[in-house]
Amino acid sequence: MLHAARRWTPPLPAALAAASFASKPQPQRPLQLPTPQLVDAVISRCPSDGLALSFFLWCARRPGYFHPSSSFDRLLPAATRFASRLGTAHALLRELQCLGCPIKPQTFLLLVRLYWRGGLYPVVLELFDQIRLWGFHPNVFAVNVVLDIHLRKGDLNAVRCALQHYPAPNYLTYAIVLTHLCRAGGWSGVRSCFMEMLRQGFQPSAASLMAIFSCCSKAGTMSELLQLLSFAHVSGCQLTSAMWTCSIARLCREGRLEEASSMLAKMVDSGTSPSVVTYTPLVR
Known part of the structure; x- marks a missing residue:
């Protein structure tokens, strides 16, 4: 009887076998955060x-x-x-x-x-100075932090220097500067910063606008306050009771009671409810 000849197959080399096994995709454990x-x-x-x-x-x-x-x-x-x-x-x-x-x-x-x-804050300012020494460039967040620190210290020269050396402010930059200037009552600085903010295409938040209103009502002129009121109305900002109240109180302080009463009527017509604070300067 004839039998078919069997061909002998040499065993796979160990190195090749290991490489073949390693090349097969192994299940990856998900990275645990x-x-x-x-x-x-x-x-x-x-x-x-x-x-x-x-x-x-x-x-x-x-x-x-x-x-x-x-x-x-x-x-x-x-x-x-x-x-x-x-x-x-x-x-x-x-x-x-x-x-x-x-x-x-x-x-x-x-x-x-x-x-x-x-x-x-001293550590923060030192770290900020080190950024460039290590070959990096500070981003807007780091600049805003430094501005906040200088404003807290009342160092306006350092603020101007920072803005000159890093002239790429964002919305938060202006919000930080406005907040501190309004707290300090420096209306001329607030007005300049607000105008520059608008020129850069940024709109103030309701909180920032209220701070500007409050500062203007105390240190600005009546015409500037009315311009702010018009800006808020034209730009679609919701006029709050506090904004109306600032304007009415300022008119009363200047003895313009008829205009104050007229503004109170506009306030009511707009759907904003007057508060006790709103009525107080009118009945004095």
Whole structure:
């Protein structure tokens, strides 16, 4: 009987077999992001302030993860001690580098936000100066933070200098400047900032417009206040009871009671209800 000849097949080399196995797609475990609860737990148990800050920055570098405000607050005591021990922003950055933390633009933004939130303004200003020394360019957020600090200190020269060197303001830039200028009662500065804001194509929020109304009613002229009222009406802003009240009170202070009564009637016709504060200057 004839039998078919069987061809002998040599075994697959071990290296080739391993390469073939490795080339097959292996199931990937989904990347597990940190959670705020995990971050807070690690920070509270961390034996070193520097390691706590480094871990916080490491978590922020995970794609898709963003620290909530509560995590910033949890880290602040450790971050404050860390900055106080090292003394300067430069030393702080070098220490983070030694702990294996890469210094990137995101690192500066997180540190600026952290220390600004904690009220450590000298550290923030030093960090801002370090941004360029490390070869980076500050973005609008960092500039706005520095503006806020200078305005809190009342250093208007520093504010003007910052605006000249970083001439790319956004809406928040103007909102920050307007808020501080209105609190200080500097109507000429408020008026200039408001006009520049409009020229740049930004519309004030209801809160900003109310602050402008309040400042103008105390330090501006009546014609300027009426112009503001017209602007709010034409631009589609909802005139609040406080805005009407500011205008009526100013007319009463100037003895223009008939015009004040007429404005009260317009206020009622617009659907805005007068308050006790609205009526007070009319009945004095």
